[in-house]
Amino acid sequence: MKIKQLSLIIFGCLLVSCNNGKKTKSVSPEKTTEALTSPTFENQGHQLVYDMVQKVGDYKSLRKLKDVVYTYTYQTPDGKSDVSTEKYLFNGELSYGAYHRHERTLPDFEGLIEQGYDGSTYWLKHNGVALQDEKLLKRVAFNRPTNFYWFTMMQKLLDPGVNYEYVKEETIDGTGYNVVKISFTSEGDKPTDIYQLYINAKTGLVDQFLFTVADFGVMETPNLMKLQYEEVDGLLLPTKRLYKKSTWNADVSDAPWIKVTWSDIKFDNGLTIEDFK
Numbered sequence: 001m002k003i004k005q006l007s008l009i010i011f012g013c014l015l016v017s018c019n020n021g022k023k024t025k026s027v028s029p030e031k032t033t034e035a036l037t038s039p040t041f042e043n044q045g046h047q048l049v050y051d052m053v054q055k056v057g058d059y060k061s062l063r064k065l066k067d068v069v070y071t072y073t074y075q076t077p078d079g080k081s082d083v084s085t086e087k088y089l090f091n092g093e094l095s096y097g098a099y100h101r102h103e104r105t106l107p108d109f110e111g112l113i114e115q116g117y118d119g120s121t122y123w124l125k126h127n128g129v130a131l132q133d134e135k136l137l138k139r140v141a142f143n144r145p146t147n148f149y150w151f152t153m154m155q156k157l158l159d160p161g162v163n164y165e166y167v168k169e170e171t172i173d174g175t176g177y178n179v180v181k182i183s184f185t186s187e188g189d190k191p192t193d194i195y196q197l198y199i200n201a202k203t204g205l206v207d208q209f210l211f212t213v214a215d216f217g218v219m220e221t222p223n224l225m226k227l228q229y230e231e232v233d234g235l236l237l238p239t240k241r242l243y244k245k246s247t248w249n250a251d252v253s254d255a256p257w258i259k260v261t262w263s264d265i266k267f268d269n270g271l272t273i274e275d276f277k
Contacts, residue, residue: 045166045180048199049157055204057235059155063090065233065267068151072097073263077256080104087271088148092119094276095144106136117144118276151262154206154238161185167196172250176201190214196222198250205229205236210246222246226257232265239263 041047067089075081080103087096099105099113106113111127122141124131131137149156167179182195196210210222224246227238242257 042164043166045164045178048166048178048180048204049162049164049182049197052199052204052206053154053158055236056154056229058158059090059152061235062152062155065235066090067269067271068265068267069269069271070265071263072147073259073261074104075259076104077258080107086147086151087269087275088151089271089273089276090152092273093117093145093148094119094273095148096276097144097147115140115144116276117141118273151237157182169201170198172198175207177207194222196248196250206238208250210248210250222248224250224252230265233267237262237265239265 039050041050067087069085069087072084072086073081074083081101082099082104083101084097084099088094094117096116097114099115102109102113109126112125114125114128116123117140122137122144124133124136124140161184163183163185165181165183167181170177170179177198178201180197180199182197184192186192191214193214194210194212197206198208199205200207206227208224208226210224212222222245223243225241225243228240229236230239231237232239239262241260243260244252244255244257246252
């Protein structure tokens with residue numbers, strides 16, 4: 001089915017869904033995203049993802065850096081944008097965002113918007129005043145883990161319970177790719193996201209991927225995300241992103257791209273749980 005415009009705006013403003021509370025059970029070469037000595041692979045797709053993560057840096061490497069602070073910029077084709085300062089503590093997956101510009105997220109509010117997750121509670125503030133609106137807090141409960149997941153996505157593709165399927169070899173614009181489908185098992189057969197990774201056969205990196213947004217019922221029509229990487233403290237991070245609606249063959253329309261960038265990335269800032277209260 002076609003993506004409704006409102007759903008696309010919401011999930012874009014919320015930095016795109018990919019967490020969806022996935023609870024999974026299949027065997028991974030990592031336990032809680034930390035590599036074992038001798039990984040066992042389910043199939044070729046599993047091994048390709050594992051090899052990719054070794055190139056970009058695994059979750060153990062992230063944990064050694066303890067935390068991150070960076071600037072997140074999201075811009076739609078109509079020229080409106082969100083700009084936030086994001087802070088994450090990798091131990092516990094704590095998340096904080098200070099929206100200095102929020103033309104797409106809560107555009108009716110003026111001034112600073114802050115939202116956070118302290119390990120147990122999601123909270124929202126407007127100009128320093130806590131908001132208790134249930135609808136807005138549900139958005140925060142979606143946004144905070146989603147933002148964290150996007151930043152750590154490549155590493156977390158080796159989380160326990162991720163399912164891998166090698167799809168095919170494909171050449172796009174002269175570049176060879178190994179295509180791997182990623183799915184997740186959840187309790188109660190709740191729909192979860194589906195990714196289709198295009199792993200560059202030469203570099204071993206994910207140049208682009210298709211994804212669905214289960215939280216908004218967007219399962220039949222995917223979006224295509226194109227990535228450009230930057231090396232920061234020994235990690236390869238996909239700091240420049242373009243995405244728009246696509247087909248499962250990665251064909252896109254002539255519509256303009258939505259642009260997402262991560263900048264001013266700094267690890268090991270000495271953040272503590274108190275910074276997320």
